[in-house]
Amino acid sequence: xxxxxxxxxxxxxxxxxxxxxxxxxxxxxxxxxxxxxxxxxxxxxxxxxxxxxxxxxxxxxxxxxxxxxxxxxxxxxxxxxxxxxxxxxxxxxxxxxxxxxxxxxxxxxxxxxxxxxxxxxxxxxxxxxxxxxxxxxxxxx
Amino acid sequence: xxxxxxxxxxxxxxxxxxxxxxxxxxxxxxxxxxxxxxxxxxxxxxxxxxxxxxxxxxxxxxxxxxxxxxxxxxxxxxxxxxxxxxxxxxxxxxxxxxxxxxxxxxxxxxxxxxxxxxxxxxxxxxxxxxxxxxxxxxxxx
Numbered sequence: 001x002x003x004x005x006x007x008x009x010x011x012x013x014x015x016x017x018x019x020x021x022x023x024x025x026x027x028x029x030x031x032x033x034x035x036x037x038x039x040x041x042x043x044x045x046x047x048x049x050x051x052x053x054x055x056x057x058x059x060x061x062x063x064x065x066x067x068x069x070x071x072x073x074x075x076x077x078x079x080x081x082x083x084x085x086x087x088x089x090x091x092x093x094x095x096x097x098x099x100x101x102x103x104x105x106x107x108x109x110x111x112x113x114x115x116x117x118x119x120x121x122x123x124x125x126x127x128x129x130x131x132x133x134x135x136x137x138x139x140x141x
Numbered sequence: 142x143x144x145x146x147x148x149x150x151x152x153x154x155x156x157x158x159x160x161x162x163x164x165x166x167x168x169x170x171x172x173x174x175x176x177x178x179x180x181x182x183x184x185x186x187x188x189x190x191x192x193x194x195x196x197x198x199x200x201x202x203x204x205x206x207x208x209x210x211x212x213x214x215x216x217x218x219x220x221x222x223x224x225x226x227x228x229x230x231x232x233x234x235x236x237x238x239x240x241x242x243x244x245x246x247x248x249x250x251x252x253x254x255x256x257x258x259x260x261x262x263x264x265x266x267x268x269x270x271x272x273x274x275x276x277x278x279x280x281x282x
Contacts (some may be wrong), residue, residue: 005252007252028177035169035208035228036169037167039215039222065251066176067176070177075164076165081180087176111146111148
């Protein structure tokens, strides 16, 4: 087969649909002047990503910092997939009503004893797909 | 089942074995003052990660920059997995003998027309595993 996969940009809407289909992503930030990354499970809540972390870890220091959040899905067999990146200023969730909703057990952290909620609003959303030229989002998302 | 997964640190050796088992990872860097991340396919070559990228993209500007490189494997069903992060100063590969070896078709980029090789030496290697307390690396790596 001579056809090669092509890398193309996704629309914001396509990107958010794909992001919402994922359960695990990665927070990207700067930690003591070094690039840092932490895989986390997450939920999309309104126009933001919400993660649940511990009070002591490096993610809990991000309140007010601009971070990136990435999720992807890669198929090794076909060498195809997508990646979506959100940039936004991470903020600790302090609103009681929001916390009650977010504390839904279905949205629980995969690691026990994590009660610090961090919200990353969709300030910038970008996405890319690597696929055969004729493949659309609907067919593989 | 009351047993919870636990997050534990991996040794450098465990981390490198797991990293070598992966085909896709993510370069983490700073791009115009924003945290940035790019999924890429890669190979472990000696004590470094090598990726193949285009001459025009943001990754080709990283020559000399300290970056992070992350690979992970997450099992959604068991909510377990591992993540390994390498930090190192990214360097363009210019040595002719190295380039000939790296240009092996088996190590080709998933995206066509990429002939810029970037090496990230293992200056710092960290890894974490989320698993049931009794699970060892050998059982799930």
